[in-house]
Amino acid sequence: QEVEQLQEKFTKEFELLAQKILEEKTTKFTEQNKENLKTILSPLQEKIQLFEKKVEDTHKESIDYHAALRQQILGLREMNEKMSQETINLTKALKGDNKMQGNWGELVLERVLEKSGLEKDREYFVQQSFTTPEGQRLQPDVVIALPDGKKMIVDSKVTLTAYERLCNAETEEEQKQHLREHLIAIHRHVEQLSSKNYYDLYQMESPDFVLLFIPIESAFAVALQEDNGLYNKAFEKNIVIVTPSTLLATLKTINSMWTNQKQQENALEIARQAGALYDKFEGFVTDLIKIGKKMDEAKVEYQGAMNKLTEGKGNLISSVERLKKMGAKAKKAMPDALLQRAGVGQTNDIDSTHEETI
Template sequence: MEFIITIALLIIGFAWIAYQNKSKGSDLDNSKNDDLVQQIINLKSELSAKEERIKILNEKILETQESKEETEERLTKEFENLAHKILDLNSEKFKKQNKEQIDTLLNPLSEQIEKFKKKVEDTNEKGVERNAMLMQKINSLESLNNKLSQDALNLTNALKGDSKTQGDWGENRLELLLEKSGLSNGVHFSTQGGYKDDEGKLKKPDFIIYLPDNKHLIIDSKVSLTAYVDYYNAEDDITEQQAIKRHLDSIKRHYMELSDKDYPNLYGINAPDHVLMFIPNEPALMLALNEDKNLYINALEKNIVLVSASTLLATLSTVASIWKQEDQKRNALEIAKEGGLLYDKFEGFVQDLIKVGKSLKSSKDSYEDAMNKLTDGRGNIIKKIENLKDLGAKTKKSLPQNIIDRANNDEDN
C-alpha cells in the first residue's frame, strides 16, 4: 500500500509541475508538453501494471496466508493427535511397567502372606490339637495329683506309725538316688552287706559305695518323720515347739547311734572315718538345721555327715564321674594291651607272607628251569615230541601253541 501511495504522489507531482509549466510557459514549447504527456501516460501505464502486480501479490499473500493457516491448523491437529498417541502409548507403557513393578514388589509379599496364612491355619489346627491334648494332660495331671495326694496321705499315716516302714522308704529313696546318679547296684554299690567288727559281731550298713583302688564310701539312711508331721499339724505354738524338740532329739539320736556302730572300722571296709547319714525328707532336715545351728557341726564331730537328696547328689555325681574316668582308663589300658597283641599277630602274618613270597619265587624258578629243559636248544624235547606227531603218531590232543612256538624259537637260536 505504501508503494501505491508513493506512485500516486509522483503522478500528482508531475501533473502539478506540468500544470505550472503550462500556466507559466507560453515560453515552453509543445515538444516538452508532449514529452510530459507521454511520461504521464507511461507512468499511468506503469501504475496500472504495478496495481495489477500488487493485486496479484495481495492475492498470493492471501493464498499464502490461508495456506499457512491451513498448514498450521493441520500441523496443530497432527501434533495434538501425535501427542495423544504418545500420551496413550506412554500411559499404556507406564501402566504395564507399573503393573510389572507392582507385581515384582507384591508377588513375594503375596507369597509370604499365603505362607503366613497357611502357617496361621496350621497353627490354629495344631493349637486346637494341642489344646485338646493339653486339656487331656491337665485332666490326667489332676487325676494323678489327686492320686498322689491320697498316696502321700496314706504314706504319711503309714510312716507316722511304723518305724520299719519309715526305714524301708528311706532306703528305697536312697537307692533310687544312687541309680539316678548313674551308679549300678552290684557294680558301683551294694546294699545290706554283712561285715564283722573287732568282737565278731555282724553289722550291715545300708549302702557301701565302691570307689577305685578298692576304697569305699558308707551311706546310711535315717528317717525322722513322726515328730516332723506333728510339727506341721500343730495348732498352737506350744505344740509346735514340742514337736520341733522331739524332731531334733530324733535326728540327734540317729547320728549318735550311727556313730557308735563304727562302720569305717569293720573288716573288709576301706572307708574314710566319716559316714554319710541320709535324711530323705529335705524339709525335715532344713527345719532341724534352722532350729539348731550347731546340729551339723555336732554330728560332724561324731564322724557323721548329715546329707539330703540335693547335697548327696553332688557327691554321687562325683563318684559316677570318677568311675567313668576309671572305666576310660581301664579301656585305654585294654586297648593298648589288645593293640600290642594285634601288632604281634600282624607281624607274624607279615612273616608268613614273606615265606609264601619266597616259596612262590622258588616255585617260579623251578617252573622256568623245567620249561627251559623242555624248550631250550636244538632237538629239545618239545620239538622231538612234535616230530613224532609229524611222523604219523595218532594223537587226540595237541600241545599248547605258545609252548611249541617257544621250542621252535629256541631251536632256531
C-alpha cells in the same frame, strides 16, 4: 296306574343299576386306591424297616457300649480303691510306721543311686552283711566302693514321724514341740549310727565316715535352721548328713573318679595291646618277606622247567608233537602258546625234515 307301575319298575331298575354301577366303581376305586397306597407306602415301609434296623443296631451298640463302660467304671473304681489304699499306706508310713518309713527312705535312696551313674553290685552294694570283731552283725543300707579301695556307707533309717506332725501342726506351740522332737530324733539316730563303729569293720577297708541320708530336703533344712550346729556335731562323730540333692552331687563326683580311673586303666591296656599288635605286625611282615623269597625261588624253578619243556633242540613239546604227527592217537592238543614258544608249527602236513629244520 300303568304309569305308576312303570315308574315304580324303572325306579327299582334304576336303583339296581345305580347300585351295580356304585359297586363296580367302588371295587375299581378300592383297587386303584390300593395300588396308589402301595406306590406311596412301599418306600415309606422300606424307610421304616431301615429305621427299625438302625434302631436295633444302635440299641445293640448302646448295650455293648454300656457294658464296656460299666467294665471301665468298675476298673476305675478298683484303681481308685487301690490308689486310696496306697495313699493310706504312704500316709501311714510317713506318720508312724517306722518299718514302712524306712522302706520308703531306702526306695528314695535307690532312685538317687540309679541317677548317679554308678552300677549296682559293681560300684555300690545294697544290704550287705558284716560282722564286727566282737561278733555283732551289721547290715548297712548301701556300701559304696571308692576307686582307692576304700568304702563309703549310706544309712537311710531315719524317722520322720515328728516332722510329719510338725507339718500338720495347727498351733505355734505344737509346731515348737514337734520341731524339738524332730531334732531329738535326728540326734538320736546320729548317736546310734556312730555307735555302730563301721570304721572298725576289717572287711570294709576302714570307711572314713558314714552318710546319714534324709530323704526329704525340707526335713533337714528345718532341723538345721533350728540347730545351726547339727551338721558339725554329726561330722565330729564321723557322720555326714546328706539329702537327695547333696547325695546325688557326691555320687556324681564318685562316678567321675571311677571314670577317670577306668580311663587310666584303659590307657595302660591300650599301650599293652598296641605293643603286642606291633610285635604281631612285625612277625607278619617277616613272614610276607619269606613268602616273597619262596615265590621268587619258585618262579626261577618254574622258568627252568619251562625252558626244558620248550627250548632247545629235541625239547619235550617238539618230541610229543612229533609223536602225534607220526600217528599217535590223541583227543586233545597242546596249547598254542606252548607250541609257539617251542617253535612247533600247527599244520599237520609238515614233514619230518622240515620239522627238524624248524
